[in-house]
Amino acid sequence: MSAVQPGCLWVVATPIGHRDDLSARAIATLREVAVIAAEDTRHSRPLLVHHNIDTPLIALHDYNERDAVDAIVRRMAAGDSVALISDAGTPLISDPGFRLVRAARAAGIRCIPVPGACAAIAALSVAGLPSDRFVFEGFLPAKAAARRSRLQELAGDARTVIFYESSHRVAESLADMRDIFGATREAVLARELTKMFETVLGEPLAELAARVAADPDQQRGECVLLVAGRGEEADAKLAEGQRIFAILREELPPAKAAKMAAAITGAPRKLLYEG
Known part of the structure; x- marks a missing residue:
């Protein structure tokens, strides 16, 4: 008896590199659904062939997702089961699929995760950095100014x-x-x-x-x-930066005072200016 329920969207994680990291449940699901929506059908086909999966593929990527979603949702509403996969790892995690999952849920279609590899979590598990939060x-x-601006926003996290x-x-x-x-x-x-x-x-x-x-x-x-x-050392640096900033702003505009205090202490300029 098939374990795949009709009229559902199965969100299936695929390997981030090693082909044998595809779970037994993922293999069974991909074999039994009516169709697989893949980010790049040419990329995914060798993985499916490796695991003897011959289910038909359709493309669902950043460039066609908006237009393709309605047709896929109609298929599920008519009873077809659909699996969503990305090129590697868990769909939607910096990969396409958000619009499809959102539309499926809005249509009352059940969305079922088939968990597996995710590069972010795999990296965190071996990094030796705090993982509780x-x-x-x-x-x-991609542009340097925007990248540095975003990093400034994260410096105090x-x-x-x-x-x-x-x-x-x-x-x-x-x-x-x-x-x-x-x-x-x-x-x-x-x-x-x-x-x-x-x-x-x-x-x-x-x-x-x-x-x-x-x-x-x-x-x-x-x-x-x-x-x-940011740890205790950074907190101390920030406190010193705030002290210097408070002195400098007596004589300078806040933006210039924050820039100088950051240069002197190494504390994040944005936190000094906004704090």
Whole structure:
């Protein structure tokens, strides 16, 4: 008897590298649904062939999701079961699928998770950074000014922060993190997880940024960056920055006083200015 219920959306996690990380439940689900909505059918087909899955594929990606959702929801409303997969990992986590899940739920269609790999959680599990509280930021802005602005907003967060980053921007992002979070803040680069050239490097941001900048091999593949949250040392730095800021603003405009206090103490300028 089939375990796949008709007229449902199955959100199925796929491997982030190693093909054998696809769970037995995921394999059974993908074999039994009427159709699989895949981010890139050409990318997903070898994984499905590896596991003897011959279910028909349709494309659902960032460029067609808005137009494709209605047709997929109509299929489920008529009784078809549909599985949603992305190129790697858990759908919707920096991948397409949000519009489909939202539309399915709005139509009263049951959405069922089939959990599995997620690069952010896999990286966190081996990073050696505090994992009781963390925040997932996904990809930082590609443009330097916007990226640095977003990092300034995160500089005071006490939680471990997880980022995805493209290989051709990882060195630049680490340099920005060093400048904004501070040279001594703990950080980890988890690269090519579950693949042949998997590496997990953990060092203070100054050392990690320098190591990655000097080694082209660490600027290849799929990258997850994790940065420890602001700790007691950062709190002390912020307190000193606030003290200096209070003195300087007696004679200077607030923006200039915050910039100078940040340069003197290393405290985040944005926190000084807004605090």
